[in-house]
Amino acid sequence: MNGAMDISGLTVQRSGSVVVQDLDLSLGNGEWLGLIGPNGAGKTSVLEAIAGLVASTGRIDIGDEAIASMSSRERARRVALVPQNPVIPAGMTVIDYVMLGRTPYLTRLGVESTEDVVAANIAICDLDLADHATTPVDRLSGGERQRVVIARALAQASPVLLLDEPTSALDVGVRMEVLDHIDAIRRSCGLTVISAVHDLTLAAQFCDRLVMLSGGSIVAQGSAEGVLTADTIRRHYGARVRVISDGDGLIVIPIRTGDSREAGGSGRMASHR
Amino acid sequence: MTAIPTRLATPTRLSWFSVGVVAILVAAALVTGALLGPADIGVSQILGEVLSRIPGLGVESELTEIQRDILWSWRFPRVVLGMMVGGTLALSGAAYQGVFRNPLADPYLLGIAAGAALGATLAIVTGLPAALLVPSAFVGGVGAVVATFALGRTMGDRSATTLILAGVAIASFLTAATTFVQQRNSESLREVFAWILGRLSTSGWTEVALLAPYAVVSTLVMLRYRRTLDMLAVGDDEAASLGVDVNRVRTVVVLAATAGTAAAVAVSGLIAFVGIIVPHAVRLFVGTSYRVVLPLSLLSGAGFLVAADIAARGLMSPAELPIGVVTSFLGAPFFVLVLRTSRRNL
Numbered sequence: 001m002n003g004a005m006d007i008s009g010l011t012v013q014r015s016g017s018v019v020v021q022d023l024d025l026s027l028g029n030g031e032w033l034g035l036i037g038p039n040g041a042g043k044t045s046v047l048e049a050i051a052g053l054v055a056s057t058g059r060i061d062i063g064d065e066a067i068a069s070m071s072s073r074e075r076a077r078r079v080a081l082v083p084q085n086p087v088i089p090a091g092m093t094v095i096d097y098v099m100l101g102r103t104p105y106l107t108r109l110g111v112e113s114t115e116d117v118v119a120a121n122i123a124i125c126d127l128d129l130a131d132h133a134t135t136p137v138d139r140l141s142g143g144e145r146q147r148v149v150i151a152r153a154l155a156q157a158s159p160v161l162l163l164d165e166p167t168s169a170l171d172v173g174v175r176m177e178v179l180d181h182i183d184a185i186r187r188s189c190g191l192t193v194i195s196a197v198h199d200l201t202l203a204a205q206f207c208d209r210l211v212m213l214s215g216g217s218i219v220a221q222g223s224a225e226g227v228l229t230a231d232t233i234r235r236h237y238g239a240r241v242r243v244i245s246d247g248d249g250l251i252v253i254p255i256r257t258g259d260s261r262e263a264g265g266s267g268r269m270a271s272h273r
Numbered sequence: 274m275t276a277i278p279t280r281l282a283t284p285t286r287l288s289w290f291s292v293g294v295v296a297i298l299v300a301a302a303l304v305t306g307a308l309l310g311p312a313d314i315g316v317s318q319i320l321g322e323v324l325s326r327i328p329g330l331g332v333e334s335e336l337t338e339i340q341r342d343i344l345w346s347w348r349f350p351r352v353v354l355g356m357m358v359g360g361t362l363a364l365s366g367a368a369y370q371g372v373f374r375n376p377l378a379d380p381y382l383l384g385i386a387a388g389a390a391l392g393a394t395l396a397i398v399t400g401l402p403a404a405l406l407v408p409s410a411f412v413g414g415v416g417a418v419v420a421t422f423a424l425g426r427t428m429g430d431r432s433a434t435t436l437i438l439a440g441v442a443i444a445s446f447l448t449a450a451t452t453f454v455q456q457r458n459s460e461s462l463r464e465v466f467a468w469i470l471g472r473l474s475t476s477g478w479t480e481v482a483l484l485a486p487y488a489v490v491s492t493l494v495m496l497r498y499r500r501t502l503d504m505l506a507v508g509d510d511e512a513a514s515l516g517v518d519v520n521r522v523r524t525v526v527v528l529a530a531t532a533g534t535a536a537a538v539a540v541s542g543l544i545a546f547v548g549i550i551v552p553h554a555v556r557l558f559v560g561t562s563y564r565v566v567l568p569l570s571l572l573s574g575a576g577f578l579v580a581a582d583i584a585a586r587g588l589m590s591p592a593e594l595p596i597g598v599v600t601s602f603l604g605a606p607f608f609v610l611v612l613r614t615s616r617r618n619l
Contacts, residue, residue: 051513051514052513052514053510053513053514071516072516072518073516075516076515076516077516081511083510083511086511087508087511088507089506089507089561090561091561092506092561092562093285094282095283095285096284096562097507099284100504100507100515101515103515103516103517104515106500109497110498110499110501112284117281117283117284121281121282124282130279130282134282156515
């Protein structure tokens with residue numbers, strides 16, 4: 001299934017306020033697009049609009065089909081979402097949790113086929129979780145849990161994977177491990193990935209292309225080198241950074257300014273006080 | 274990098290072993306319930322009587338006409354009704370817990386039983402035909418669950434504690450309304466009280482026939498959605514992203530559970546805590562998947578209420594305790610236990 005995506009004129013309102021305005025985006029099949037931007041920029045709203053979780057206007061096409069014309073089951077076969085704070089039901093085993101990803105393929109009576117069980121097991125193996133298949137998810141470590149959530153999304157076998165800050169709660173080692181897993185699977189399966197990312201260095205290292213949102217609109221897009229400049233980050237994040245480019249990619253280092261030391265915070269925070 | 278699993282892990286499924294164990298316990302409760310009573314009728318006599326009713330077997334019953342009448346007019350309808358009411362209440366409790374993702378959801382704590390009781394009381398005092406007793410209870414139950422959730426929402430959060438407090442408030446109001454209706458219709462007071470205190474002791478095949486269609490339909494609907502309840506466990510947004518029509522599922526399951534509860538309340542009166550005790554006990558043995566919890570709650574609830582009825586008949590023999598007293602004695606401490614163990618989720 002083709003994961004190429006076209007978004008045109010996407011607008012999302014929440015509680016009467018426009019949080020995403022007239023957004024246009026195109027993604028090629030197998031591309032990894034990183035959505036970056038300060039808090040409240042509209043990153044999560046874009047992902048939720050694609051997943052059909054919030055009302056939106058505009059048009060979103062996956063392959064050549066508009067998702068507005070799809071049933072919720074059909075849409076779930078094309079788009080899988082890894083939320084920022086997934087709910088882990090107490091006592092649910094890894095295999096039962098990953099099987100939830102096969103929901104859009106079950107019969108109307110909720111019966112699973114052997115193919116569904118095999119697909120869930122493959123996703124579990126892909127994320128190196130085979131030894132934990134019958135363990136309750138809530139007994140696993142943070143990194144293992146996050147891999148279980150990604151395995152559920154992979155079991156959905158959809159061509160588009162949406163990641164909402166998938167590693168924000170993990171330490172740097174586990175974070176790299178999880179993102180490396182996603183990247184390897186993306187390359188082998190031709191998955192199209194859109195991820196909201198706070199860590200700009202990781203965004204630069206893993207994403208093919210970056211889109212910076214601010215106030216619900218695109219303010220910069222392109223390669224990491226083109227988007228992640230000290231000036232753009234200062235303007236939209238209100239932070240001073242040093243951007244270093246070496247053989248391992250782009251590295252964004254925040255710099256504590258004299259002003260923020262004295263005031264005990266950044267300029268953006270200070271402006272809210 | 275697709276890896277090939279060397280051994281397939283299988284999702285949680287209902288095992289024949291667990292069904293067999295529960296079925297044996299239910300059968301033991303049924304037989305004990307049928308044996309209990311002043312008239313001395315043995316197991317072999319009961320078995321012979323049942324087999325004699327099956328054409329073609331040629332088995333002769335050893336019972337006298339009076340014994341036969343006691344068995345078919347008193348003991349059998351009592352255990353059958355207990356089984357149906359217990360199964361329906363336990364299944365409904367488990368379904369409410371799944372659909373509201375709340376371990377304390379229960380037909381009584383959410384005010385549904387009080388709403389059904391008000392509906393049934395109004396039907397009795399206004400002299401509606403018996404066939405309208407259950408529909409009246411259903412309307413009262415639906416009204417109560419809607420009021421509980423509307424009140425819970427206005428309190429600003431969706432925690433279990435808020436929901437229970439809203440349920441307690443609605444149940445108190447509806448119970449007061451029921452009492453007011455009873456006081457205003459003293460000529461029907463005896464009939465209403467007899468019903469409220471539990472009717473297993475005076476029940477017959479009429480009550481079984483009244484409950485049966487509602488119990489069967491609501492049971493089939495709830496069991497149909499047992500896997501979907503596992504999906505709802507990850508939250509509305511995640512379930513929706515998996516392709517589940519959350520609002521439709523919630524509406525259908527709540528209506529089915531409320532219809533079952535209302536019908537059970539209409540024929541048996543107020544029997545509390547079955548919907549909490551049984552599903553939580555089942556979870557202790559077989560885990561949390563609703564695919565297993567729902568069918569086993571149905572079976573276990575059937576056996577539990579028959580056993581509670583046996584206790585109600587035997588504890589202060591020859592006098593009988595109302596069955597609701599027995600379930601409340603067991604349920605209140607159980608509720609505290611569940612509340613303590615689920616505090617971190619509230």
